[in-house]
Each structure stands twice: as structure tokens, then as C-alpha cells.
């Protein structure tokens with residue numbers, strides 16, 4: 001509870017924190033006044049049961065009760081409206097902090113399996129957190145302060161009952177703790193499973209063609225959507241059933257305490273060691289205690305779920321963003337240098353190790369190697385999707401960490417396999433790279449990227465909508481849009497991960513020409529899958545299990561008869577292509 005308030009205040013600015021403090025004080029005041037009102041019933045009854053009736057004492061306690069009720073309602077109105085103000089403050093702070101943080105995280109952090117959990121955090125998680133001040137805290141604060149006041153008051157009425165209440169409060173607190181531990185453990189599993197299901201639903205929708213083509217829509221061993229939904233249902237049932245058991249234990253403990261206190265009160269009265277007025281007062285206190293404490297039990301699960309939601313937000317906020325320089329430096333040129341580079345994902349084993357390579361400005365470098373060798377990772381490190389674990393990457397003589405993400409992004413254009421196009425027009429997708437580009441600029445890059453023939457063929461030309469993620473275009477067409485976008489950006493360095501998917505001959509030739517154009521007067525590094533691209537490169541890097549095992553031009557590497565020569569011959573055989581005497585296609 002205290003941790004939850006601390007986490008909430010972390011999401012607020014100074015003004016919001018002030019509001020939160022005032023709201024908590026008002027809610028605590030409400031609880032104390034509520035408790036005071038009920039405890040005051042005993043002296044009120046005592047004044048009535050004396051002979052003769054002590055009217056002055058009666059009016060004094062009646063006044064105290066009336067004032068407590070009136071002040072309680074005034075505080076209720078004030079704290080409720082403050083609750084909404086704090087809720088809005090939390091919502092604003094939450095979106096701002098999370099938005100800024102997500103924008104500062106390494107690009108590589110945004111893996112496909114994180115989309116579900118992040119979506120849920122920004123949707124349901126946001127509402128859960130914003131609801132805490134207005135709807136949850138009030139009940140929790142009053143549920144703690146009102147019984148505490150009544151228990152203190154019961155000491156004044158009869159210390160023996162005060163002690164019984166204190167022992168009962170400890171028992172109820174333990175039962176409440178148990179309930180919250182049960183909810184926390186099972187809620188973690190449930191949230192994990194629901195995040196996985198959300199990611200699977202997106203994957204399932206996107207991968208329909210592949211799933212249907214192989215007839216594997218319902219093969220459980222593939223870890224399908226159905227499997228994740230069944231797991232989610234299972235964790236939801238466990239959360240509900242185990243939570244219900246926790247509640248039963250809590251309410252059992254509460255009933256035990258109430259019964260014991262009532263029995264003691266009756267016994268003490270029958271023994272003559274407690275007056276009738278105190279007995280009536282304590283009965284009222286005991287029965288009134290039930291309400292706020294029961295509510296506390298009913299809300300314990302929700303409190304835990306909300307605390308978990310805040311915990312997940314905090315965990316996300318704790319993911320370190322890439323360090324950015326205060327004053328980004330300007331590079332001298334576009335040559336790239338990697339020295340002693342080592343990198344592993346998420347503290348895992350090194351995917352790249354001992355990489356030393358110099359890529360001169362204006363050169364065209366092809367990276368080849370077996371699947372999983374680390375080729376795409378190498379490109380992503382140069383584009384600063386992540387920072388290296390060891391070593392340095394320099395562009396124009398400057399460490400990319402001193403250039404900053406914005407500096408690296410300004411210098412590089414990236415064309416990756418999974419070309420992402422936004423729902424919008426083809427022109428809109430290109431203008432992302434240069435918002436001020438004129439129609440003539442678009443036509444120019446379209447000609448170079450051989451996108452012009454695609455635009456001419458489409459019914460609305462440049463204004464044709466590409467569908468979600470460019471779904472209405474073919475793979476080759478999407479890559480041509482992506483290359484045109486890179487050309488429009490006109491960055492001096494191009495990082496290109498060639499599509500592995502087979503393209504039809506027309507698209508293949510168009511993409512090859514477009515890459516050749518892109519390479520003019522730029523520093524280009526291509527993860528090459530097409531033989532024509534490899535041959536066109538000034539220099540080839542052969543990557544194997546995270547290390548550069550060979551480098552040089554095509555002829556030199558072919559003559560050396562090593563891994564590259566084997567790779568080349570295998571590819572040529574697979575494609576059924578013939579080498580000419582010069583070693584070109």
C-alpha cells in the first residue's frame with residue numbers, strides 16, 4: 001500500500017504530489033472521523049442510562065457525533081473531487097513518462113513479442129493506474145484509519161476488549177497479507193499469459209497465409225493461438241479460485257474476531273465488570289468495524305492487481321534507454337570503423353565477437369554468411385539499434401554513442417527485410433523520410449528505385465493506399481518503396497538487409513538496379529542474399545558464428561577457396577546459374 005503510494009507519486013510532478021498528499025490526508029481524516037463517531041455512541045448511551053439522565057453530557061456527545069458526521073461528509077466531497085484531479089494528473093504523467101521513455105529505448109528493444117504486453121499496459125494498465133486515486137485509495141485508507149480509530153477508542157471504553165481487538169486486527173492483517181500474496185503470484189502468471197495471447201492474436205492474423213498454406217492452423221505443437229488462449233483461461237481460473245480461497249480465509253478470520261469480541265462483551269457484562277452503556281457502545285463499534293474491514297478484504301485483490309500494474313510500468317521505466325550525448329558531435333566523413341566489437345542480446349551469449357573492420361567512405365560492402373551468423377545484428381549495431389557490449393563503432397571517426405541516436409539516424413538510411421509501410425498512401429510513406437519533398441522529388445526517386453512503373457500501374461497512382469503494413473503491395477514492390485524512401489532521405493550511409501524471399505524476375509531485376517543506384521556515392525553495407533549484389537560489392541565480409549572469417553573482393557575470395565568459395569559455388573548450383581570466365585554472372 002505504502003509502496004503503491006510511493007510508485008504513484010513517482011508518476012506525478014510537484015503539483016500532482018501535493019494533490020496526492022492532501023487527498024490522502026483528507027481520506028485519513030474521514031476514517032478518523034468515522035471511527036470517532038461510532039466510539040462516541042458509548043458515552044452518549046452512558047449519559048442516557050444514568051439516573052437522572054445527564055443531559056449536558058448527552059448533548060456534548062450528540063454534538064461530537066453530529067460534528068464528526070458533518071465533517072466526514074465535507075471531507076468525502078473534497079477528497080472525491082481531489083481523487084479525480086489526482087487521477088487525471090497520474091494519467092497525464094503516466095502517458096508522458098511512458099511515451100518519452102519508449103521513445104528513448106533502443107530500437108532493437110521493440111521485438112514482436114513485446115507488442116502485446118505494451119499494448120495492454122498502455123490500454124488497460126493506464127486505466128487501472130488512473131483509477132487508483134479516485135476509486136481505490138479512498139476505500140483502502142478509510143478501511144485502515146476508521147478501524148484503527150475504533151480500536152484505539154475501544155481501549156478507552158474497556159482495555160480488555162481493546163486488547164482482543166488488537167489481537168484480532170493482527171490476525172486479519174495476516175489473512176489479508178496471505179490473500180494478497182496469492183493474488184500477486186497468480187496475477188503475474190495471468191498477465192504474462194494474456195500478453196502472450198495478445199501477441200499471438202496479432203501474429204495469427206498476420207501469418208494466415210503461411211499457416212493456411214501448410215495446413216497447420218490447429219497443430220498444438222506449434223504453440224498456436226488456441227494453446228495460448230487455453231493457458232490464459234487456466235491462469236484466469238487459478239487466479240479466481242485461489243483468490244476466492246484467500247477471501248474465505250480472510251472472512252473466516254474476521255468472523256472469528258467479531259464472534260469472540262461479542263462473546264467477551266456479553267460475558268464481561270454478565271459478570272458485572274462492564275456497564276450496559278459500554279456494552280452497547282462496543283457492540284456498535286464491533287458491527288461497524290465489519291463494513292470497512294470487509295471492504296478492505298474485497299478490494300485486496302484489486303489493490304494487488306493495481307500494484308502489479310504499477311510494478312510492470314516501473315519495470316518498463318527501469319529498462320535503460322540508450323545514453324545520449326548532451327552535445328552531439330559532428331562526424332568528419334562517413335567511413336565506418338568497428339574495433340573489438342562484442343555483442344549479445346539481453347545478457348545472452350555473444351552473437352558477435354572480436355569484430356574488427358574498416359569500411360571506407362563511399363564503398364559498397366556485402367556481408368555474407370550462414371543463417372544466424374550475426375549479419376543483421378551487425379547492421380543493427382551500426383544503425384545503433386543497440387549499443388555494443390564491448391568495443392567501439394565509429395562513423396566519420398566518432399563513436400556512435402557520441403553521435404547520439406538522432407545523429408546516427410540522420411546519417412543513415414535503413415532498408416530492412418521486414419519493410420514496414422504505414423497505413424496511408426505511397427506518397428505519404430515516402431514523405432516520412434523528407435516531409436518537404438516535392439512531387440518532382442518523388443518522381444525522381446521513383447524512377448531510380450523503379451517504383452515509377454508500380455505507381456503508374458496502381459489505380460490512384462501516388463495516392464494509392466498501401467493498407468496496414470503495406471499489405472496491398474507485393475514483397476518486391478514494398479522493397480522498392482522502401483528503397484525509394486531511403487533515396488529520398490538522401491543519407492550518406494545506407495544499411496540494407498536484402499530480402500531473402502524469392503522475388504519474381506521483374507521485381508528481382510528492378511530491386512537489383514535500385515540497389516545499384518542507391519549505392520552511388522554512398523557508403524553502403526548490404527546483408528546480401530542475391531549473388532548479383534555480392535558480385536557488385538567492392539568488398540565482401542564473410543561472417544560465421546559471430547566472427548569475420550574472410551574479407552576481400554569476390555575474385556580474391558573465390559581464388560582463396562575458403563568458406564566464401566564454398567558459399568558461392570553452392571548458391572550458383574542452387575540457382576542453376578553459370579559463372580562466366582570473369583567470375584561474374
Ligand SMILES: Nc1ncnc2c1ncn2[C@@H]1O[C@H](COP(=O)(O)OP(=O)(O)OP(=O)(O)O)[C@@H](O)[C@H]1O
Pocket residue numbers: 108111345351369370371372373374375376377378
Ligand atoms: N532480438 C533478438 N533477441 C535475441 N536474440 C536474437 C535477436 N535477434 C537475433 N537474435 C539471435 O542472434 C543470432 C544472430 O542473428 P542475426 O539475425 O543477426 O543473424 P543473421 O546472420 O542475420 O541470420 P539470417 O541470415 O537468418 O537473417 C541468432 O542466433 C538469433 O537467434
